[in-house]
Amino acid sequence: MIDWTDRHCRYFHRQLSGRAVLFTEMVVADAILHGPRERLLGHDAAEHPVTLQLGGSDPAKLAEAVRIAADFAYDEINLNVGCPSDRVQSGTFGACLMKTPELVAECVAAMKRVTTLPVTVKCRIGVDDQQPEQVLPEFLARVIEAGSDAVWIHARKAWLQGLSPKENREIPPLDYDLVYAMKREFSKTFIGINGGIADLDAAVAQLAHVDGVMLGRAAYQNAGLLTGVDAAIYGETPLPDASPQGGGTASFDWLALRDTMMAYAERVMADGGRLHHVTRHMVGLFQGFSGARRYRQILSSEATKAGVGPKLIAEAFAAVDLSAGPKPAVRDGATEAARLAG
Known part of the structure; x- marks a missing residue:
């Protein structure tokens, strides 16, 4: 990695x-x-x-x-x-x-x-x-x-x-x-x-x-x-209905995440970093969500431009339908085989 x-x-x-x-x-x-x-x-x-x-x-x-x-x-x-x-x-x-x-x-x-x-x-x-x-x-x-x-x-x-x-x-x-x-x-x-x-x-x-x-x-x-x-894995809270992708749920506080990452990006930029140093790691967040493609486009194409600030993260999040959660995924044979092998 x-x-x-x-x-x-x-x-x-x-x-x-x-x-x-x-x-x-x-x-x-x-x-x-x-x-x-x-x-x-x-x-x-x-x-x-x-x-x-x-x-x-x-x-x-x-x-x-x-x-x-x-x-x-x-x-x-x-x-x-x-x-x-x-x-x-x-x-x-x-x-x-x-x-x-x-x-x-x-x-x-x-x-x-x-x-x-x-x-x-x-x-x-x-x-x-x-x-x-x-x-x-x-x-x-x-x-x-x-x-x-x-x-x-x-x-x-x-x-x-x-x-x-x-x-x-x-x-x-x-x-x-x-x-x-x-x-x-x-x-x-x-x-x-x-x-x-x-x-x-x-x-x-x-x-x-x-x-x-x-x-x-x-x-x-x-x-x-x-x-x-x-x-x-840790049983800390009652498990919500898991998505078919085995991960994120609609009940997660996505807006709190948005605000936290905007504040963090602001700190990074104040220390001389660039917005895409943060946002490049966020591109894969909303797989399966409605609006995820536009979310990825915003973070991938806009975050490297001069003068862009943390508000771009809010713009990207706004493109996603956070209420519905991810759509069911169609597993390919290799993924399904790996899952069953576990």
Whole structure:
């Protein structure tokens, strides 16, 4: 989620769910050691609970990055061993580290020594020609023994040669059963699942097998589903009738969200930011609502123009019929298969 889940995205998502744990975009340890720390690590107090996701393969550098991050009061530190992008591979971190579980274990141990926060790992089930049922148990055993408090598993292999990052999210087949087996084998460790989970119905179904569910692009591209998280996952309030898209409901206080995001955008612009830094993360909010297309057009085409201010958010919201809620969605075969697999 590099360049996606920045601080403005996380502030927006927090308005939709008070309980979901938010993850930062992956921040490289070297960047923290040598780059603009406030820009890389700064966040709004409203974002909590929020996890700092780190990339790196040098235990000493990761430990130093964790020490520096202590001043920014995150709730958890996560080591990304799942990203398959070319620029990540060139830095010898991300999914290619699945090939060196002993090094990942050293990284986890080094990070644990310098913080009292939970340290967790996000990984794939394997990479390239590895046999996941053979390598994943060994990988988990090593990182858990090193002190990892939880492991988030993207239930696909990553093909580091021959597939793009986008293809790596779609082409390698999902193997939920292997992740479930890992939860049974490592029953005392928090095991979370990621990959192919498109809505809240599928997320809830996964919780019969694992301890947590991670949504990435599904939550970004259809942010409205986050309005159902606190009820569906945490049981905080009586669950309204869920939409067929597994998410947002007409009962959510959309106008309060509008006002909150206008005020936030005003603060961002007063600090030298631009309106589209905020609104680019809001484009996917109203999937299925009448007027959503016009809403997207307003935020996509107008927010980058000179002189435009937070009132544009009100204009975009005014284009949507907020009273009716989203229309029923027609699921495609892949989405339905992913839902039933949960």
